[in-house]
Amino acid sequence: MSWQIVVESAPYLLRGALSTVGIAAAVMVLGTAGGIILGLLNFTPWPWLRVAVTAAVEVVRAVPLLLLIFFIFFGLPALGVKIPTFPAAILAMALWMTVNTAEVVRGGIQSIARGQFEAGRSAGLSEVQLMRYVIFPQAVRRMIPPFVGLCTILVKDTSLAAIIGVFELTRAAQETIERTFKSFEIYVTAAAIYFVVCFPLTRLGQRAEARLHRT
């Protein structure tokens, strides 16, 4: 055991961690926007669109993220579409975040009591107004705990980008180990850094969940 190595490589690992946070933030923005749109499509008046969205979300959600990354990075070039590592990883993770957020949005809206829909309609609101002013604001509160849980998983899963060579915390750890051969110390340190980011998120999710049940 040599923890001296950890001190020496800390700045490099922290640079990786910064990249991890940046990637996660970018994916969160893209995936949340995409997920809200996709989730709301479940409540449009066109049955064919609802069926298509539900099927697409269910199918993509069933595919492991690692396979989504490999499909986009190794699979698409075979068709002549070459995407560099960084955008390929972002694209795959944003797709993953989009379908999972869509599921959270759908679940949140469906959990709102039918009476709320009926009351809104009988008050003369259009379907868009009903969603915008009555249903969505109530549903958002119920979406927050699962959404925060999703964000925690996302931060952990950004580690998969390292497999195709994207620079982030796990890649930084691998590069450090290639130089120092201290895999145990370095990976444990990387795990500790992930923990520092993820644990507060988990707690935040638990607190949101508790607050939801209190009211």
Added chain:
Amino acid sequence: MTPAGAGFSWSAIARGLPYLLEGAGLTIVISAVAMVVAAVLGLGLAALSQAPGRLARRLVGAYVEVFRNTPLLIQIFIVYFGLPQLGLKLSPFLSGLSALVFYAAAYNTEIFRAGLEAVPRGQLEAARSLGLSALATLRWITVPQALRISFPALGNNLVSLVKNSSLVSTIGMVELMFVANDISFNNFRSFEIYGATAMIYVLLVLGLTRLLRVAERRLLRAT
């Protein structure tokens, strides 16, 4: 070997399919074995955290939080690349399996703990007033009810486990993802092979989800 790039090749899928299905079989076996061990471990730890005194509860809580808040990939790397440095060298198979077990067990512990705590207090008081010992209460009253409460969440965890098992391919443990990589790096038909692999995962996951839903309904009817 066919050159890459020239159109979609169904024959590449046809040739790869038997190997992919074999890989899918391994994914099922690995997930099932890992889940069974992780369920036993999780139930044991959850029961332990109900023990009097704070120490057991704190230790179990620390295990759950550490394993749930760090990436599975890093946990796999620590077992496979890190532990040999401490003199514990495991094969890719044992490394991958044990990493999956400890990761899934952390979630299962939390699921069972919530399940145990959701059993109404009146049940415990009734058991006590009937003269059941603490252990007998756990065995005959609390655990059976907690299992029923926990079932849906356990099912979700199993579905996650099937998907997460793809990560052990990175240390050379043979399962569906490993087979897919192996084939597509050799025939360069990565679009077709990864596409077919994705469809196999979809069938596995959606099939499992349906199966769990049926089981859940049976379980509810039985009570």
